[in-house]
Amino acid sequence: MSTRVKKGEGIRDKVAIVGVGCCKFGENWHQGSEDMIVDAVYEAYADAGIENPQQQIEAIFCGSVYPSRGTAEVAESLKLFDRPVSLTQNYCATGTDAFRYGVAAVASGMHDTVLVVGFDKPKDRGVSGPSIHMNTARGLPMTPAGWFSLCCARYFETYGAGREELAKIAIKNHHNGTLAPKSMLKKEVTMDEVMNARMISWPFTLYDCAAQSDGAAAAIITRRDLAKSFRSDPVYVKGVSIALSANPQTDPHFDFLAWKPTIAAAKDVYAQAGISNPFKEIHLAQLHDCFTMTELLSYEDLGFIEKGSAKEHIHNGTFELTGQLPVNTDGGLKTFGHPTGATGVRMIYENVLQLQGRAGPRQVKGATMALSHNLGGAPQTCALALLGIEG
Amino acid sequence: MTTAAGITRYGIYIPSTRLPLAFIHGGKAKEGGPEKAVAGFDEDSITMAVTAAADCLQGMDRRTIDGVYFASTTSPFREKQAAAFVAKALDLRSDISTIDFGGTLRAAASALVAAINAVHAGSAKQILVIASDSRLAAPRSPIESNFGDAAVAFLIGSKNILAGVESSYAIADEIYDAWRSETDKFIRSWEDRFVVTHGYQDNLVKACKGLLEKLNRSVKDYNKAVIYGPDARSLSSAAKAIGFSSEKVQDALFGKLGNCGTAFAPLLLASSLEQAQAGDKLLLAFYGDGAEVLSLVVHPHGFKPHHSIAWYLQRGKALRSYDSYLKSRHLEASEFDRRGGDGVPATVHYRERDSDISFLAQRCTKCGTLHFPACRVCYGCYAKDQFENVRLSDKTGKVLSYSFDHFFPTPEPPLIVGMCEVDNGARVYVQMTDATQDMLRCDLPVEFVFRKIHDAGHRPNYFWKSRPL
Numbered sequence A: 001m002s003t004r005v006k007k008g009e010g011i012r013d014k015v016a017i018v019g020v021g022c023c024k025f026g027e028n029w030h031q032g033s034e035d036m037i038v039d040a041v042y043e044a045y046a047d048a049g050i051e052n053p054q055q056q057i058e059a060i061f062c063g064s065v066y067p068s069r070g071t072a073e074v075a076e077s078l079k080l081f082d083r084p085v086s087l088t089q090n091y092c093a094t095g096t097d098a099f100r101y102g103v104a105a106v107a108s109g110m111h112d113t114v115l116v117v118g119f120d121k122p123k124d125r126g127v128s129g130p131s132i133h134m135n136t137a138r139g140l141p142m143t144p145a146g147w148f149s150l151c152c153a154r155y156f157e158t159y160g161a162g163r164e165e166l167a168k169i170a171i172k173n174h175h176n177g178t179l180a181p182k183s184m185l186k187k188e189v190t191m192d193e194v195m196n197a198r199m200i201s202w203p204f205t206l207y208d209c210a211a212q213s214d215g216a217a218a219a220i221i222t223r224r225d226l227a228k229s230f231r232s233d234p235v236y237v238k239g240v241s242i243a244l245s246a247n248p249q250t251d252p253h254f255d256f257l258a259w260k261p262t263i264a265a266a267k268d269v270y271a272q273a274g275i276s277n278p279f280k281e282i283h284l285a286q287l288h289d290c291f292t293m294t295e296l297l298s299y300e301d302l303g304f305i306e307k308g309s310a311k312e313h314i315h316n317g318t319f320e321l322t323g324q325l326p327v328n329t330d331g332g333l334k335t336f337g338h339p340t341g342a343t344g345v346r347m348i349y350e351n352v353l354q355l356q357g358r359a360g361p362r363q364v365k366g367a368t369m370a371l372s373h374n375l376g377g378a379p380q381t382c383a384l385a386l387l388g389i390e391g
Numbered sequence B: 001m002t003t004a005a006g007i008t009r010y011g012i013y014i015p016s017t018r019l020p021l022a023f024i025h026g027g028k029a030k031e032g033g034p035e036k037a038v039a040g041f042d043e044d045s046i047t048m049a050v051t052a053a054a055d056c057l058q059g060m061d062r063r064t065i066d067g068v069y070f071a072s073t074t075s076p077f078r079e080k081q082a083a084a085f086v087a088k089a090l091d092l093r094s095d096i097s098t099i100d101f102g103g104t105l106r107a108a109a110s111a112l113v114a115a116i117n118a119v120h121a122g123s124a125k126q127i128l129v130i131a132s133d134s135r136l137a138a139p140r141s142p143i144e145s146n147f148g149d150a151a152v153a154f155l156i157g158s159k160n161i162l163a164g165v166e167s168s169y170a171i172a173d174e175i176y177d178a179w180r181s182e183t184d185k186f187i188r189s190w191e192d193r194f195v196v197t198h199g200y201q202d203n204l205v206k207a208c209k210g211l212l213e214k215l216n217r218s219v220k221d222y223n224k225a226v227i228y229g230p231d232a233r234s235l236s237s238a239a240k241a242i243g244f245s246s247e248k249v250q251d252a253l254f255g256k257l258g259n260c261g262t263a264f265a266p267l268l269l270a271s272s273l274e275q276a277q278a279g280d281k282l283l284l285a286f287y288g289d290g291a292e293v294l295s296l297v298v299h300p301h302g303f304k305p306h307h308s309i310a311w312y313l314q315r316g317k318a319l320r321s322y323d324s325y326l327k328s329r330h331l332e333a334s335e336f337d338r339r340g341g342d343g344v345p346a347t348v349h350y351r352e353r354d355s356d357i358s359f360l361a362q363r364c365t366k367c368g369t370l371h372f373p374a375c376r377v378c379y380g381c382y383a384k385d386q387f388e389n390v391r392l393s394d395k396t397g398k399v400l401s402y403s404f405d406h407f408f409p410t411p412e413p414p415l416i417v418g419m420c421e422v423d424n425g426a427r428v429y430v431q432m433t434d435a436t437q438d439m440l441r442c443d444l445p446v447e448f449v450f451r452k453i454h455d456a457g458h459r460p461n462y463f464w465k466s467r468p469l
Helices: A033-048 A071-078 A094-107 A144-159 A163-177 A191-195 A224-229 A260-273 A292-301 A310-316 A332-336 A340-355 B045-056 B082-089 B107-121 B192-215 B232-242 B261-275 B309-314 B322-328 B346-351
Strands: A015-022 A059-063 A085-088 A113-120 A199-201 A215-223 A235-244 A284-286 A369-376 A381-388 B006-013 B017-020 B035-037 B067-071 B097-101 B127-133 B150-157 B163-172 B224-227 B281-287 B290-298 B360-364 B387-391 B396-405 B415-422 B427-431 B445-454 B461-468
Touching (some): A033 A113, A059 A094, A059 A340, A071 A085, A085 A094, A094 A113, A094 A235, A094 A340, A113 A340, A144 B415, A163 A292, A163 A310, A215 A224, A215 A340, A235 A340, A260 A369, A292 A369, A332 A340, A340 A369, A340 A381, B006 B045, B006 B261, B006 B309, B017 B322, B045 B082, B045 B445, B067 B082, B067 B107, B082 B097, B097 B107, B107 B150, B107 B261, B107 B290, B150 B261, B163 B192, B224 B232, B224 B261, B415 B445, B427 B461
Parallel strands (some): A059 A113, A284 A369, B067 B127
Antiparallel strands (some): A015 A215, B281 B290, B360 B387, B396 B415, B396 B445, B445 B461
């Protein structure tokens, strides 16, 4: 494996988030992408006190995995024309990556205030779950559940965790989702329900899999020195990173016990933010629970806990809302919903609400540092955004 | 100048799927009851041929093969050669002679004789002859109980002969006994008694007598008669008419395997070679639009295929129901039938044949790291384009991790998939076949078999799968 050399001074405290918005996630049969984008962005405008977006928004950074018209979908919905509009597509890390481009644009001095919009409308395809294509003979089955379940057998045999630990993650996230007004599923589930549900890809039952949904989320970011002209409690970007690693299906060195891109991106983002003990210094995290096992591995891959110790921490409730490091406070992809391009921005939305003390019944008390995590591809790419309120 | 020629090696393949004959008439399967071997949903005459041939060629230098003769009435293609496809999957040289023999149940005899003649004449040193069939009878029709699926491969050469071909005799006949027109999906046949008496028995007796006369021999000179037979009764009455007593007739495994078309007489020959002594004389009789008979003599030899017929017979697994058989042959509408769907673009197939069909990995000549599929820059040392090909299909390996996919469409869910590490260190993400969920564990030893992955785009799309050792 190569050793990546980090150069440059990073992004810490140069950029602030001054407004966030999110539409209600779900099977939004009554809404097109325009409706969802307008709902999310106008909430963010109000949050930032922006009254004249035509003058105040200099550029738009969009993220979408299934766009129908791409950049025009966003610009035409908002009638924001004659300015830069770009679209990024980076698997399930798309939302956080769009945010990263926006942050870089502001930090470089190219723009003062920009809008980040993540959106996707998968429920216009007429299928439940991912689309199946037969345009290859190699690499099948090509389903996300199949890809992400590939670590389970070896991890279970090595460290002794199993379906029960995965089920506890599903139960936790289902509970947290009931406390988030804009989440898709508001349903508590029991151990029996999870264990006996329809098998999708062993060991994942229906309840181990994220809820694919429609949705859009937005963030408005600006220069640090301008932040307080928008609102008095801006949230600062401590670090943002993305790393792409070798495909586990072709990587000659993969060990099926950890996802490499998470480890690589975490190293980078912690260096940017000066974090040496993530478990202590980070107070809550939104992790990419596309499948319960992804959340389990991420506890370890992000350095929160020792490799192999997830089982014990799951049983101790470490990552529950009342635990030492609450994870997926709004229900996560599992129950809040997973409109691929919107997910990373939705996580930033939740972390901003938490850091500003606006998260209602799911509020984590005294949180000053929050992490969000996306993992996408086979999986190969991980994006992280670390936000804080003390700058 | 002519060279002595004969069979120097052989390999067989019998699918592990069994259809209990009771299912065909709506009954329940009984332990030990009559059954037949049927190709699984991921098998056809090409995949079976590749597996039989791989066993035949085990441990030898495949670059020494000069030709592939493929005999079948059920090539998946009406236009497109199966022999070239099989040669590619076996990773043989490209400057070889490839021929498809088809259209008749005795296509394998024609292929064998042609190969013998080519070696005799010195135009080739070694030719691989493969007979493979997976014939389709109309569901629940009387002939459905008779048909089985299998493949047999023979290597024809002049060195280390294990069965020399002394002579052959053929007659042609024109009769509507069993046939399939351009548009028929299922085999048609005329009334049984007419077909057996005037087609099968008349031709077989005539050809056998012709060969005996030609060699000035009698049935007493033969230790075993290896005779194609559509069913047990017809076979025994034909053998009697030729003059063979029942103990001299090679057991045709009725009730276990079924009549596997062009591969049937070859399979019975393989079965007889498993037991034959040096010096034994074998009479090998094929039927179809006439008949063809070969006289063979067994030589002392040390060759044994990796898997015997007994090995294949004892690992049979009965289907759960008649419906699952119908589904696997696309005889029943299924919501997962995506044959009209996208399919592999012909250009992609063309570019990726070395990986997908020949199953070649690449070894970095600088650092030794193995890559599958092919790539341009090394994972290990980042050298560009410094690779040599390494065949994976003849290696074994182990499962690194696995999953059971219930979501991906397949006739028999769940689809078992595993990351495998080949013994040489290469890694492959492949589906698993001939396995059940309870067999799976990390580090399970596996081998690799050529299988059909799906029929999208209205054509078979093939790749390799792993199979528990």
